Structures are given as structure tokens and as C-alpha cells.
Amino acid sequence: MGFIKSLSVTVLSIFLFFGCSSSTNFKVRSNEMLATSTPAIQQDREEFNEAVNNFSFRIFRKVWDSGHKENILISPLSISYALMMVLNGAERETSTAIKNCLGLSGFSTEEINREANSLSKLVFKPDSGVNIKLANSVWSLDEIDVEESFMRILDDYYKAESRQFRGNDPNLPSAINHWIEEKTDGMIKDMIDYVDPSIIMMLVNAISFDGLWSSSFDANNSIDAPFYISADKNRIVIMMRRTDETVIFNGDNLDIAEIPYGDGNFVLDIILPHKDTEIDKIIDILSVQTFNNWINNANPIQTELSIPRFKYGYKIELNKILSEMGMEIAFGGRADFSGISRGYPLSIDKVTHQAFIETTEKGTEAAAATVVGIKRTAFIPEERFVFNADHPFIYLIREKKSNTIIFVGLVTNPE
Incomplete structure (x- = not known):
């Protein structure tokens, strides 16, 4: 590589706020943590971390492709943690779709929780000159019976604070905004302006970074x-x-x-x-x-x-982008979030993301928050094959185990 005499920033391309160093340093720090891990766990951890980074670049490109051509700022890690929390309430095709979106189809939900917890311990730890923090919370409607296993997982792996709210509570947006503002050291303000009456749960992630x-x-x-x-x-x-x-x-x-x-x-x-x-x-x-x-x-x-x-802020609703990345089923009537509550058909209402950054001669302050709203939804049954025997047909009566045909017939004019 030739000597670069001067590097002058004419286009500041991107800052994917991920909260860790370059991959070289990242591997060194990972190896410190993995020293006592089994080879299988170590391989899972490396594959998980690579998938998280891959999601970072994929969703950044999607934001760019969606027409946002000016200043962009997202925290893919914040979005990932919010979706991983939601994943614990998803079942069947909805669970598969969220994993595919995150690039984690090769992991069980339990493995994802384990690796997310390990990654948070690796990234969000004390460093001289850097203060980086992660916070999660889950806000649930007080009249909903939330599955205990769902809440326990969010507490065990994501340290999510649990709050309840009343239906049509006019103070809910300000309460969530206050929590986000506090957890981001005042950098993310007024993120939520309205909560639809159909909302029964809000899952929130917040990340703040202050580095000299x-x-x-x-x-x-x-x-x-x-x-x-x-x-x-x-x-x-x-x-x-x-x-x-x-x-x-x-x-x-x-x-x-x-x-x-x-x-x-x-x-x-x-x-x-x-x-x-x-x-x-x-x-x-x-x-x-x-x-x-x-x-x-x-x-x-x-x-x-x-x-x-x-210095700038950025806010985006991610429904369309996440749908294009494979999560479309999670936003509609076919969504299955019975792992959250089995009493109601539920789907994702909105995924909102907001970020802020300021870089000066001293260093950088940055923050991001992701809010996932879960709502009651009108149930739309899965598409069904239509079998309507309204014209002549052949029929058989058989014993299934031996596959022996006992009767065979033809109906052209049922009486």
C-alpha cells in the first residue's frame, strides 16, 4: 500500500453504530471470552456474531435502497436485540421468518438468547474513555395474560424491565419516552407520539455510547x-x-x-x-x-x-424494510405470537427506530432506540386448499396400514 499523505473526508459514507471495534480487535476480545467455551459453543458464537454483522450491512443497504439518500444513522444492534426479544413470543412460520430476517435460521431460539446474552456481556463492558450502555424493557397491557415463560426469558437473557399500562392510558407515550430518554442520556427524545388502542405490548431497546x-x-x-x-x-x-x-x-x-x-x-x-x-x-x-x-x-x-x-438525528419506521427482508408474516393476520399470550391473535403493529450522533474534537456521543409494538389483530386463517366434490369422482375404501383396497367406485350422479 502506498503512502497516504493526506486523508480528507469529502464524503462521510456511513457510521453503522454497532458498539465494538474492528473485527481484528473483536476476535481478540471474543477469544478471551471463549477460552473456557467448548469448541461447539465457540463456533456458534463466531457464527452468531458474523450473522449480527451481516444483518447490519443488509439492513443498511435496505434503508439506502428505500430512498433515504441523505444522512442515515441506524443501530443494527439495537434493532437486532428488539427483534430477538420479539422472537421469543413467535411460533411456527412467524418464528422462522424472524430468524431468516436476522440471518439466524441455523440457530434455535434458545441458542439465539444465549448468544445475545454473551454478546451483550462482550460489547457492553467498561472501557477507559468509553461509556456504552444497553437497556431493554417490555410494557404490557394490564388486562392481558402474558405467558410467564416469555417474561422470564426476557428477564433472564435480556434483563428487560417489566412495566404495565392501562388501556387507553394517555400517559403511556410520555412514560415510554421518559424511559428511552433516561436510558440514552437524553439523546433520544419524544420517540413515541401515539399508541394505538389495539396495542397490548411494547418492546423497547435502547443503546447509548459516549466515547473519547x-x-x-x-x-x-x-x-x-x-x-x-x-x-x-x-x-x-x-x-x-x-x-x-x-x-x-x-x-x-x-x-x-x-x-x-x-x-x-x-x-x-x-x-x-x-x-x-x-x-x-x-x-x-x-x-x-x-x-x-x-x-x-x-x-x-x-x-x-x-x-x-x-451532529444529526434520524428516525425511520422499519415495517416495509423488515417485510422485504422476510418478516412480512409478522405484520399481518397470519402472524403467530402465541408465545406472548394465547388469549388473542397478535401481530406486530410498527417497528420504529430512532438514532442520534454528535462527533466533535473530544469524541462521539451516539444513541439509538427501537420500539416494537404488538397489537391485537383480526385473525386471518391460513390459506386452505379447496376440495369441492361437486362433479363426478372416483372413490376407494382401503385399510391404511396394509394399503389394501376394499371398495372402489365411481359417482357420476349421487342420489
Whole structure:
């Protein structure tokens, strides 16, 4: 790889807020945790973690493809945890659909719970200069008999706080919003504005991240400089600058800078297309395999690093995207969430996601929350084969075990 004299961010492509470092560091930390695991459990853990990352890139591409072409911010991990909680109430085809969407079809629900719990212990742990937190909660209508096993699993594996609400409670949105705001250190506000009367449960995940750069940017070196939104359009932004050793990848029509927080267990990876490469070309090839190849071939090099300050929020309803990813059955009358409650036909009402990020000379603050609403639904029976013997037919009477035919006949005019 040639010497990169200057890396100036002209297009800040994506920040998939996942809450862990590059795959190299991730494997090191995983191996520490897996030292006492059996080979089978270790293999499951590695496959699970890869599936979680694969989901991250797949859902990011779906958000991009849905027409969101400006600033995007999602926490795939927050979405994953919310859906994994919901999975514990899903049965039959609905369970299969959620697993397929998450890329976890090879895992039992019990295995998914185990690995989700292990991953949370790995990612959400103390780090010098980084404060990262995970919180889950389940809000249920007080008149619904929720399956005890469902609530027990959410407590055991996801540490989900349990709350109840009354039907048509006008204070419910503000109560959930207050919980989310508290768990995200005030970064996610007013996420819920209305709760439909058909809602019987809300499952909520919240993630917050506050990381100081391992090597901070000197604010005195920051300058006003153009950020090129397109070839013929730019705006003046505050560009943070520093010169030091930075892990860099250069190739495949892009550069990557890995900027560490705290002890280096968490990093910001900036994927910067070369100026003659459209960003959608990079998004098209973005996958676990390509990303791992890039960062595994990155090397530390003395770099003039320039990145903009940036701060923005983002909110999206994920029903259509998740349906396109295989979860359509979960949103309709054929959904089976009898693992939540057997007294009512239930389906997902909405999956809402909201995120926030601010990056300055000191570091990054980011947060995300995912809310899954479960509602009573009108039961739509599964599609049935229609057998209507209203015209001439042949018939047999037979003994099934030996398959012996005892009678055979033809009806052309029943009397």
C-alpha cells in the first residue's frame, strides 16, 4: 500500500453504530471470552456474531435502497436485540421468518438468547474513555395474560424491565419516552407520539455510547473548509484535523480510516470513496466479507487526518424494510405470537427506530432506540386448499396400514 499523505473526508459514507471495534480487535476480545467455551459453543458464537454483522450491512443497504439518500444513522444492534426479544413470543412460520430476517435460521431460539446474552456481556463492558450502555424493557397491557415463560426469558437473557399500562392510558407515550430518554442520556427524545388502542405490548431497546478519542483533535487546528456534497455542490463545515499514526486501508476505490476511542476496543471506521467513485458503488459491495477483508489489510501509517464535525438525528419506521427482508408474516393476520399470550391473535403493529450522533474534537456521543409494538389483530386463517366434490369422482375404501383396497367406485350422479 502506498503512502497516504493526506486523508480528507469529502464524503462521510456511513457510521453503522454497532458498539465494538474492528473485527481484528473483536476476535481478540471474543477469544478471551471463549477460552473456557467448548469448541461447539465457540463456533456458534463466531457464527452468531458474523450473522449480527451481516444483518447490519443488509439492513443498511435496505434503508439506502428505500430512498433515504441523505444522512442515515441506524443501530443494527439495537434493532437486532428488539427483534430477538420479539422472537421469543413467535411460533411456527412467524418464528422462522424472524430468524431468516436476522440471518439466524441455523440457530434455535434458545441458542439465539444465549448468544445475545454473551454478546451483550462482550460489547457492553467498561472501557477507559468509553461509556456504552444497553437497556431493554417490555410494557404490557394490564388486562392481558402474558405467558410467564416469555417474561422470564426476557428477564433472564435480556434483563428487560417489566412495566404495565392501562388501556387507553394517555400517559403511556410520555412514560415510554421518559424511559428511552433516561436510558440514552437524553439523546433520544419524544420517540413515541401515539399508541394505538389495539396495542397490548411494547418492546423497547435502547443503546447509548459516549466515547473519547484515544488521541483528541486540537480545536485550535479545526478550520472552516468545504464539504463536497456532490461534484458541483459543497457547503462550508468545521473540519477537525490532526496528524498522527492512523490505521488506514487504501484499495477497491476507497480509503478507510480507523479512529480509536479510549483503550482502542471501540473505533470509528470512516469508509471514504475515492473522488471518482459514487458512494452507491461502495454500498453495493458492502458486506461482512468485503469489510473484514478491508480492515484486515489495513496498516498504521502517518496520516494527515481531516474529518468534519457532525451532529444529526434520524428516525425511520422499519415495517416495509423488515417485510422485504422476510418478516412480512409478522405484520399481518397470519402472524403467530402465541408465545406472548394465547388469549388473542397478535401481530406486530410498527417497528420504529430512532438514532442520534454528535462527533466533535473530544469524541462521539451516539444513541439509538427501537420500539416494537404488538397489537391485537383480526385473525386471518391460513390459506386452505379447496376440495369441492361437486362433479363426478372416483372413490376407494382401503385399510391404511396394509394399503389394501376394499371398495372402489365411481359417482357420476349421487342420489
